[in-house]
Amino acid sequence: MPKKEFREFICSPYCMFYKSGEKEALTCQAAQVVDSLVHTGRIDRESVGAVQKDSGLWAMHRNALRQAVCRHCAFLAEDCDFQSDCPSDDLEPCGGFIVLAFLKEYGLIDERAMEEVQ
Numbered sequence: 363m364p365k366k367e368f369r370e371f372i373c374s375p376y377c378m379f380y381k382s383g384e385k386e387a388l389t390c391q392a393a394q395v396v397d398s399l400v401h402t403g404r405i406d407r408e409s410v411g412a413v414q415k416d417s418g419l420w421a422m423h424r425n426a427l428r429q430a431v432c433r434h435c436a437f438l439a440e441d442c443d444f445q446s447d448c449p450s451d452d453l454e455p456c457g458g459f460i461v462l463a464f465l466k467e468y469g470l471i472d473e474r475a476m477e478e479v480q
């Protein structure tokens with residue numbers, strides 16, 4: 363799936379860091395995983411469109427998604443405040459993380475599915 367397309371259904375609706383029209387050489391790992399889950403038919407695109415932002419889920423799945431996804435992300439070491447050692451309470455993760463946390467909470471994906479597409 364072209365980068366432009368997944369930015370439209372993952373980054374634009376869910377990621378507070380996304381700026382339309384700005385060229386970003388790197389893509390966060392979570393968005394790539396969501397894209398691959400859709401591309402391989404493990405989840406459908408309508409499920410992504412039904413995701414609701416829920417900060418409780420982000421905290422709940424922070425460690426599990428760090429192990430399954432974020433540890434492979436190019437932004438983890440320096441740029442990602444959400445996965446830093448001392449994140450403030452009002453920080454949002456990237457859009458891909460928001461989507462993965464929601465899908466995981468509702469049993470639509472698990473760690474194995476995420477690992478299989480990386």
Ligand code: SF4
Binds near residue numbers: 390391392435437455
């Ligand atoms: S939450 Fe941070 S480390 Fe995890 S995928 Fe998103 S940008 Fe990368």
